[in-house]
Amino acid sequence: MRRAVGSVRAQPLTPREEAEVAGLLGERLAGLFWQQEPMDQRHGIDAARLVLARRPGSHQLARAALLHDIGKRHATLGVPGRIAATLLAIARVPVRGRMRVYLEHAERGARELEAAGADPITVAYARHQDGLRPDAIEPGAWALLKQADGEKHRVVHAAQYDGG
């Protein structure tokens, strides 16, 4: 919930951050990144910067952080809709339409990244971001990506996994 509130205040990327994204992603993956809403671009760049601060030069993990939530853009849900979808997931109320699309963002994003030629770690993190660590990501890298993704975000998403 706090992350959702934080999203309201999300600042668009600065020119310097835009250049960082361009330096990390090829044209096709950058295209997917820029299709995201500003709050999701902000979440991605913040996560990537934390990864690079902890593991300088780890461009592969930074890409995984940048791109892990691209599946959210299909839901075209604003913050109130995201909060509502999350609360319904916590309450285990089945949802349809855009809310369902939002709650399925991990798998949707992973499929798109795969089709766009993203590396296996990027695809695996997108797909398993709210679940268990896949073999494709070593434990240290997994812990770092989860930390960069954010504790609050993880708590918010946990409900949908409990609910299946």
Ligand SMILES: [Fe+2]
């Ligand atoms: Fe997510």
Ligand SMILES: [Fe+2]
């Ligand atoms: Fe995330």
